Amino acid sequence: YFDHVTTQDTRKDSIILMKGQEFVVKNSVLDSKSLYVERFSKLDVQKNTMNILYICGTLNDNYLVRDNILLSKGYNALEVNCKIIPNELKIYNNLKEGSTRQFLQITNGSFDTNTILNGNTDYYFIDGIEIGGNGKVIIGEGSSICLGKMKRIIIYGNLELNGTKDNNTNIQSGKEGEYWEYIKLGEGAKLQATYTNIKDFNGVGNAEFNYFF
Numbered sequence: 001y002f003d004h005v006t007t008q009d010t011r012k013d014s015i016i017l018m019k020g021q022e023f024v025v026k027n028s029v030l031d032s033k034s035l036y037v038e039r040f041s042k043l044d045v046q047k048n049t050m051n052i053l054y055i056c057g058t059l060n061d062n063y064l065v066r067d068n069i070l071l072s073k074g075y076n077a078l079e080v081n082c083k084i085i086p087n088e089l090k091i092y093n094n095l096k097e098g099s100t101r102q103f104l105q106i107t108n109g110s111f112d113t114n115t116i117l118n119g120n121t122d123y124y125f126i127d128g129i130e131i132g133g134n135g136k137v138i139i140g141e142g143s144s145i146c147l148g149k150m151k152r153i154i155i156y157g158n159l160e161l162n163g164t165k166d167n168n169t170n171i172q173s174g175k176e177g178e179y180w181e182y183i184k185l186g187e188g189a190k191l192q193a194t195y196t197n198i199k200d201f202n203g204v205g206n207a208e209f210n211y212f213f
Contacts, residue, residue: 007031053094056081065091072096075124075174081107092119111135111157118143124174128152131159133188138162141195144170151180151202155189163195172199 002025007016014032022042025035034052037043043063045053052072053065059082070077078094094102102121109125112132117123118140128150131137135157139145141164145153151173153159163169173180179202185191 002026002028004028005030052077052079054079054081058082059089063090066093068094070094070096075103076105078103079105079107088116088118092121111137114138116140122146124148126150128154130154131157131189133157133186136160139169141169142167144172146172146174147180148174151178153183154186155183155191156186158190159192161191161193161196163193163197165195168195168197169193170197170199171201172197 001022005025005028007030010031012033016030016032016035018035018037019039021040023037023040024042024044025048026044026046028048030048030050032051034054035050036054036056038056040057041060041062043055043065045065045068047067049069049071051070052074053068053070054076055065059080073096077096078091080091091104092102094104096103100120102119103124104121105124105126107126109127109129110132111130112135114136116138118138120142122144124146126148128147129137129145129152131154133156137158138160139162141162147153153171161169161171171180179200181202182204183191
């Protein structure tokens with residue numbers, strides 16, 4: 001449990017590695033290359049200043065990450081590495097200096113349970129998105145899906161893109177000058193979109209893929 005803790009004069013390559021059951025850090029300044037949280041039963045990270053926050057492992061319901069200032073200029077300033085993210089992703093308003101939107105990088109974006117992704121956030125899926133047959137993913141208004149090296153969305157369950165007239169939802173390539181490829185809908189899958197912008201779309205022309213969006 002950290003509260004108003006400051007680390008100083010650390011080596012540039014230093015990492016704070018947390019493997020404990022409960023990790024609570026608030027109102028602190030952590031001068032290190034990154035903060036790496038590997039396993040937890042409770043995670044509460046609020047109102048801190050740090051370089052990179054990396055969360056590894058499947059999240060449970062008992063977590064909250066909000067209102068942190070991230071100093072890294074890289075894509076992975078805030079990254080979650082997990083296969084299943086249950087319920088609402090309670091990670092919001094973690095901003096880089098000078099930014100007004102949260103940028104959250106997600107590794108292994110595979111969803112088998114109901115999940116809500118919302119807030120003023122660009123979700124960057126490194127390996128694309130796959131929604132299992134029992135999963136339903138809801139993207140809230142104003143949020144964006146950015147696709148990394150595997151630029152595909154594969155749906156066997158449900159995907160809802162809930163933009164509004166005043167606050168659209170975006171699907172786009174994660175890097176400028178690149179394009180993403182396709183959405184695949186499995187049998188019985190559903191895709192519902194309102195006020196959604198589809199950007200940087202390349203598509204596939206091969207006849208083998210004529211059932212792709």
